[in-house]
Amino acid sequence: xxxxxxxLLVFVAAVALALVLREHxxxxxxxAQPYRIELSLTLAVLLLLASFLILYIVLRVLAWISGGPxxxxxxxxxxxxxxxxxxxxxxxxxxxEGRYTEAEKDLSKVLARTRSGSRKVLAALASAxxxxxxxxxxxxxxxxxxxxxxxxxxxxxxxxxxIVAAEMYLDQNRPQDALVLLQPLQDASSRYFHxxxxxxxxxxxxxxxxxxxxxxxxxxxxxxxxxxxxxQLIETSAxxxxxxxxxxxxxxxxxxxxxxERVLPDIALAASTIHxxxxxxxxxxxxxxxxxxxxxxxxxxxxxxxxxxxxVARRLSKAEExxxxxxxxxxxxxxxxxxxxxxELWGPGEQYLQRSMRLRSDMRIHALLGNLYDRLGRPxxxxxxxxxxxxxxxxxxxxxxxxxxxxxxxxxxPTLIDVEHLPQAKVLSSLETPLAAxxxxxxxxxxxxxxxxxxxxxxxAAAPAAPERTSDGDASVLEEYFDxxxxxxxxxxxxxxxHTPRGSGNH
Numbered sequence: 001x002x003x004x005x006x007x008l009l010v011f012v013a014a015v016a017l018a019l020v021l022r023e024h025x026x027x028x029x030x031x032a033q034p035y036r037i038e039l040s041l042t043l044a045v046l047l048l049l050a051s052f053l054i055l056y057i058v059l060r061v062l063a064w065i066s067g068g069p070x071x072x073x074x075x076x077x078x079x080x081x082x083x084x085x086x087x088x089x090x091x092x093x094x095x096x097e098g099r100y101t102e103a104e105k106d107l108s109k110v111l112a113r114t115r116s117g118s119r120k121v122l123a124a125l126a127s128a129x130x131x132x133x134x135x136x137x138x139x140x141x142x143x144x145x146x147x148x149x150x151x152x153x154x155x156x157x158x159x160x161x162x163i164v165a166a167e168m169y170l171d172q173n174r175p176q177d178a179l180v181l182l183q184p185l186q187d188a189s190s191r192y193f194h195x196x197x198x199x200x201x202x203x204x205x206x207x208x209x210x211x212x213x214x215x216x217x218x219x220x221x222x223x224x225x226x227x228x229x230x231x232q233l234i235e236t237s238a239x240x241x242x243x244x245x246x247x248x249x250x251x252x253x254x255x256x257x258x259x260x261e262r263v264l265p266d267i268a269l270a271a272s273t274i275h276x277x278x279x280x281x282x283x284x285x286x287x288x289x290x291x292x293x294x295x296x297x298x299x300x301x302x303x304x305x306x307x308x309x310x311x312v313a314r315r316l317s318k319a320e321e322x323x324x325x326x327x328x329x330x331x332x333x334x335x336x337x338x339x340x341x342x343x344e345l346w347g348p349g350e351q352y353l354q355r356s357m358r359l360r361s362d363m364r365i366h367a368l369l370g371n372l373y374d375r376l377g378r379p380x381x382x383x384x385x386x387x388x389x390x391x392x393x394x395x396x397x398x399x400x401x402x403x404x405x406x407x408x409x410x411x412x413x414p415t416l417i418d419v420e421h422l423p424q425a426k427v428l429s430s431l432e433t434p435l436a437a438x439x440x441x442x443x444x445x446x447x448x449x450x451x452x453x454x455x456x457x458x459x460x461a462a463a464p465a466a467p468e469r470t471s472d473g474d475a476s477v478l479e480e481y482f483d484x485x486x487x488x489x490x491x492x493x494x495x496x497x498x499h500t501p502r503g504s505g506n507h
Contacts, residue, residue: 017045026040026041027039027040027041028040028041028043028044080113080114080115081116083113084113084114084116084119087110088107088110088119088122088123090103090106091103091104091106091107091110091126091127094106094130095126095129095130098133100130100131100134101134103126103127103130104127104131107123107124107126107127108127110123111123111146117151117153117154118157120146120147121150121154121157121160121161124143124146124150125143125144125147125160125161125164127139128140128141128143128144128147128164128165128168129164131143132168132171132172137172140168144161144164144165144168147164148161159192159195162181162182162184162185163181163185163194163195163198166178166181166182166195166198167198170198170201170202170205173205175201175203175206176202178198179202179203182195182198182199182202183199186199193219193224196215196218196219196224197224197225199211199215200212200215200216200219200233203215204233207240209236209237209238209240209241209244210237210241212233212236212237213234213237213238213241216230216234217234220234231264234261234264235261235264235265235266235267238253238257238264238267239266239269239270241253242267242270242271242274243270243273246274247274247278250271250274254271262287262291263290263293263294264291265291265295265297265299265300268287268290268291268300269288269291269299269300269303271287272284272287272288272303275287276306281307281308281311284303285304285307285311285315285318288300288303288304289304289318292304292322296322296326296329296331296332298331301331301332301335302334302338302364304319304335305319305334305335305336305338305339305342307339307342308342309344312342313343316336316339316340316343319332319335319336319339320336323336328359330356330359330362330365331356333352333353333356333359334352334353334356334362334364334368336348336349337349337350337353337365338368340352341368341371341372346375346376349368350369350372353365353368353369357369363389364389366385366388369381369382369385370382370383370384370385370386373385
């Protein structure tokens with residue numbers, strides 16, 4: 001569009017000049033002794049224009065010829081820059097795709113041939129990231145040192161190198177080294193939001209909860225982190241500050257918290273624990289009640305139910321008010337049951353705990369019921385609930401008492417006792433307790449011996465079961481048992497001469 005405009009302007013000027021020259025048809029006289037030149041005005045104007053045009057073209061051609069070397073250097077620079085950009089772009093794409101070996105090849109080319117300090121810094125930082133992902137930390141540190149060396153004159157590149165290095169140190173769980181790089185940026189300006197987030201991460205790894213609390217507040221005010229994330233960090237850090245500060249710093253730390261932060265579960269639980277250890281049960285109850293009015297947290301309900309007997313009445317009435325709006329809360333019912341047990345209200349306590357158990361079979365509820373029934377003189381019920389509590393705690397099935405475990409291979413066991421020398425009374429007494437896997441076959445042997453003794457009417461049933469002390473029928477029973485039972489470790493070929501051999505048809 002611009003070219004057409006200038007072309008039109010030239011044509012308009014030419015037409016206007018032609019009209020002017022047509023109206024003024026004079027002559028131009030040039031006297032240069034001994035020469036005298038006379039021209040028409042139109043020809044003189046045309047000659048001037050042609051001379052100007054020729055001179056302009058000649059000068060441009062001379063300038064183009066003289067600028068050839070510079071143009072060639074510029075062309076080579078542009079070509080090298082384009083090549084560096086392509087290699088740098090390929091390297092970053094390979095890093096994003098996880099091809100770190102190919103990325104290092106491209107980036108090493110940039111580092112070897114580029115003359116630009118900024119591109120060398122970017123390539124070194126990218127190469128450091130690739131080496132970091134491959135776990136080659138020595139090569140990473142070399143690349144970071146190269147980036148810092150070439151970024152010394154550029155403030156932005158120097159800050160970028162520090163942030164990248166700090167982020168990789170945090171991934172490697174080296175928060176102290178990251179703090180050395182990040183703290184100057186934070187001191188220079190609090191608007192380095194990414195650096196501030198990394199600084200928060202470093203203090204979290206170092207468990208500096210005071211700084212975590214301050215930085216979370218700062219980032220939350222600037223809207224840099226999500227509200228839910230900020231609330232979780234404040235809850236964790238403030239609870240840790242309360243636990244570390246103890247009763248001496250409770251008042252100052254508690255005054256720093258906002259009203260909506262004091263009702264967070266971890267914070268309320270930490271503060272109530274400190275009040276309870278100091279014997280301030282009323283203050284502990286107020287803290288827990290404020291938090292429980294927002295959300296029925298099981299941990300808070302458990303802590304609320306732990307109190308001396310003189311505080312049971314007040315807490316019980318408050319918990320019964322909550323039960324009207326939360327009738328199906330298992331944790332609340334369990335807390336009511338625990339309060340009733342503390343106040344020795346056995347009937348209501350049993351009702352609350354049974355209602356809670358119907359909603360959720362919990363280890364603590366079974367344990368409380370076991371304690372209650374133990375106090376009421378009902379040992380069978382107490383034992384049953386204690387057994388259920390232990391099974392829930394260990395995530396173990398309740399095994400039937402009458403079921404024997406499968407036999408184990410004990411042929412190589414040096415502590416194995418020969419069954420022929422084991423008294424029958426010990427064998428029978430072992431049936432009253434759970435059997436181990438290696439003793440499972442002894443129960444079958446004992447039952448067979450007891451049956452043969454009963455059939456023979458022998459009054460000495462408790463004596464050791466030996467073939468010479470039994471009748472022929474009893475011996476055949478024992479022989480049939482030892483002949484057919486897969487008793488591990490017993491050689492069935494070594495039998496008495498009085499026994500009938502296998503395959504004789506007497507079985």
